[in-house]
Amino acid sequence: xxxxxxxxxTGPSMxxxxxxxxxxxxAKKINYCFTEPFRIGRSPSCEVQITDLMVSRFHAxxxxxxxxxxxxxxxxxxGTYVNRKRVERAPLGQETxxxxxxxxxxxxxxxxxxxxxxCPPPDHSVTHYMEHYLTNSGDKDVGHRTMMIRRxxxxxxxxxxxxxxxxxxxxxxxxxxxxxYAAFKYMEVRKQRLLAADVFYAMKSLELEVAGFLKSARxxxxxxxxxxxxxxxxxxxxxxxxxxxxxxxxxxxSGRITEEExxxxxVTRTFGECEVTMPAGFVEEILNYVKK
Numbered sequence: 001x002x003x004x005x006x007x008x009x010t011g012p013s014m015x016x017x018x019x020x021x022x023x024x025x026x027a028k029k030i031n032y033c034f035t036e037p038f039r040i041g042r043s044p045s046c047e048v049q050i051t052d053l054m055v056s057r058f059h060a061x062x063x064x065x066x067x068x069x070x071x072x073x074x075x076x077x078x079g080t081y082v083n084r085k086r087v088e089r090a091p092l093g094q095e096t097x098x099x100x101x102x103x104x105x106x107x108x109x110x111x112x113x114x115x116x117x118x119c120p121p122p123d124h125s126v127t128h129y130m131e132h133y134l135t136n137s138g139d140k141d142v143g144h145r146t147m148m149i150r151r152x153x154x155x156x157x158x159x160x161x162x163x164x165x166x167x168x169x170x171x172x173x174x175x176x177x178x179x180x181y182a183a184f185k186y187m188e189v190r191k192q193r194l195l196a197a198d199v200f201y202a203m204k205s206l207e208l209e210v211a212g213f214l215k216s217a218r219x220x221x222x223x224x225x226x227x228x229x230x231x232x233x234x235x236x237x238x239x240x241x242x243x244x245x246x247x248x249x250x251x252x253x254s255g256r257i258t259e260e261e262x263x264x265x266x267v268t269r270t271f272g273e274c275e276v277t278m279p280a281g282f283v284e285e286i287l288n289y290v291k292k
Contacts, residue, residue, distance in 0.1 A: 015064035018092065018111050025105020026051045037063035039074070040100065040107070054078050054104040058146075062092070062109070069111055071098055078104055189250065193276050196246035200274040203239040206232070250276060260287065 020032040027050050032038075038047035041059040050059070056076040063070060069092040073080035078101030082090045086102075092109055099106045210232050247253065252275050253262055264286050265275045 015067055016111050018069050018109055021108040023106045023108050050105050052105050054101040059100050192246055196276045197274050199243045204272055
């Protein structure tokens with residue numbers, strides 16, 4: 001973190017602080033003190049901003065490995081020099097001078113003892129690192145490590161998007177399948193109710209048609225009439241069995257229906273009404289009437 005030194009002492013888990021002094025070059029500040037990695041360059045997002053044209057937007061980065069500080073060149077145009085020797089990376093001694101370009105700005109980096117540390121506490125928040133490493137701001141001169149982190153993050157985001165898109169597609173398909181199945185079941189139940197009602201009322205119509213014939217057949221022993229009576233009874237029994245199958249399939253007498261409610265439905269059927277087409281609240285209304 002940049003800034004003048006304060007009275008806070010660096011904890012033993014931190015690397016030894018490094019002081020930076022801009023000896024040559026245009027900079028907003030001359031003295032800095034760091035206990036965390038920092039960058040040097042023309043960009044305003046660099047912790048040490050040098051506004052010299054020989055300096056790249058992101059020229060170099062200084063970071064610690066254990067207790068050792070290192071300077072890394074960030075593929076700058078004019079290079080980073082330590083003791084007038086161009087380097088890609090080099091360890092810092094107790095006092096090291098680096099130049100940004102062979103005749104460019106010069107910075108003096110001094111690694112201090114931990115007991116002498118009086119640098120300000122770091123104030124880089126999570127938001128700061130998210131904006132720097134995970135947000136593609138369009139900077140062309142960002143460091144190699146930053147670009148690698150951004151690319152890895154973008155690939156992870158693409159995989160997550162593909163994963164959630166697949167999950168969403170499966171959920172939508174299941175929802176549509178469930179809706180289609182529910183609609184199909186509804187249509188099937190409705191169809192069965194209509195067929196059951198048709199069978200029931202056909203059965204009742206048959207009873208009315210042959211009522212007079214049965215009355216006269218009771219007083220006759222003619223074989224032809226008796227055979228016709230038997231055919232009617234067989235046909236009536238078949239229709240009743242078919243209707244009972246519809247009633248069972250529709251669960252009219254199953255579930256939580258009580259014995260009293262079953263009796264009401266059967267009596268209603270005896271009097272010529274179809275249980276399947278009973279209006280809503282019919283059984284409850286009969287029960288209330290019985291109580292009264």
